[in-house]
Amino acid sequence: MTKKTTAGFIGLGDQGAPIARRIVDAGFPLTIWARREASTVAFSDTPAKVATTPAALAAECDIIGICVVNDGDVREVTIDSGLLGAMRPGSVLAIHSTLLPETVVDIDAAARERGVHVLDAPVSGGHNGAKTGTMTVMVGGTDEALDLARPVFDSFARLVAHLGPVGSGQLIKLLNNNLAYANVVASIDALDLAEQLGMDRQVAIEVMKLSSGASGGLGIVADPRTFRKISGPGSNLPKDVHHLGEVAEAKGLGDSPLLAMSRSAQAKIADFAGRLGQS
Incomplete structure (x- = not known):
């Protein structure tokens, strides 16, 4: 990956917003989406683009980070919204939420049918760690997918640990x-x-x-x-x-x-x- 890799991010909460800010500040072209317009206003001073739907975001991005609250939210925003169906083959879906391992395994199975990589990539470090770029990313997935995503992860993390296949990170x-x-x-x-x-x-x-x-x-x-x-x-x-x-x-x-x-x-x-x- 190079600096021209396009990134997307959904889940602009207490951790997600500063993670997304680190990504765009590192020079990655970034597209964001949120249910509430107020969540995207904080990025008005950056080059980040705001997508109208998750599917519209997916069509533009090489790697997409998801940092919403729970298993149901992740399924809704990745599958029900049409995001996964709009992702390009070879692109990477990085799930930063904390979930049941079987949830990301199920999403990975659906993604493989489209030639999309899934990284099970929950994060630790909280709001302060996200702001300072000192997060830990606990990765489950293939070496190929992690190689693609690592430069983006490095923009907000001090440790990116590869634990094994999808589900291991959770x-x-x-x-x-x-x-x-x-x-x-x-x-x-x-x-x-x-x-x-x-x-x-x-x-x-x-x-x-x-x-x-x-x-x-x-x-x-x-x-x-x-x-x-x-x-x-x-x-x-x-x-x-x-x-x-x-x-x-x-x-x-x-x-x-x-x-x-x-x-x-x-x-x-x-x-x-x-x-x-x-x-």
């Missing part, structure tokens, strides 16, 4: 997210214990953030923006916990201690948010 992303939720639970417990022992919670956070007790989960608890996102009504936590549980149970691994911790996270986080006055 497996590691679900495991990663559930580990983060378990770390959030442990961090909340640690902070509660610190207060019960007479320590100031904020001081405890600052000490542990720079010490051996640091974790991504503690970072989530310590960052008000990120904690509101994980504790609010739009949180992906219930979906991510359910999906990993479904995958694990299908393999006879549903009694994993990690799953037990992540399944307790929603109630623990809601309680903590209430005590912070965020509920």
Whole structure:
């Protein structure tokens, strides 16, 4: 791929918008589409074009990134909207959402009939990582498809890891997210214990953030923006916990201690948010 490769992006939310901004700022011709016009206004100061429909976007692009919320949204925007049917043979569909592995496997099967590559490419790093170009992209798919997509991924990621065939990226992303939720639970417990022992919670956070007790989960608890996102009504936590549980149970691994911790996270986080006055 060269800088003239045309990119498309759908899903201009908290992570998707800064990812798309990194892509266009890197010099890739970019076309975007969103259900709400307000989502595209932020790109009015860039060369990005706004497509009238997903299918119109697909007809112009060599690689298309999808960063919508859940499995149903991805199926709707890729298949029901006509996007996949309008993609050119040899083009790449990169799914950055966190889904059940079987969802991307099904989409890949439909794409192969059209000669379209699918990359299962969920991302981690949140809003801040997207803005700074330090995302992790966890890729499932062929070497050929990844070679085509890597220059675009490199515009917003510091690590592009190839895990195996389509579906592999979702497996590691679900495991990663559930580990983060378990770390959030442990961090909340640690902070509660610190207060019960007479320590100031904020001081405890600052000490542990720079010490051996640091974790991504503690970072989530310590960052008000990120904690509101994980504790609010739009949180992906219930979906991510359910999906990993479904995958694990299908393999006879549903009694994993990690799953037990992540399944307790929603109630623990809601309680903590209430005590912070965020509920």
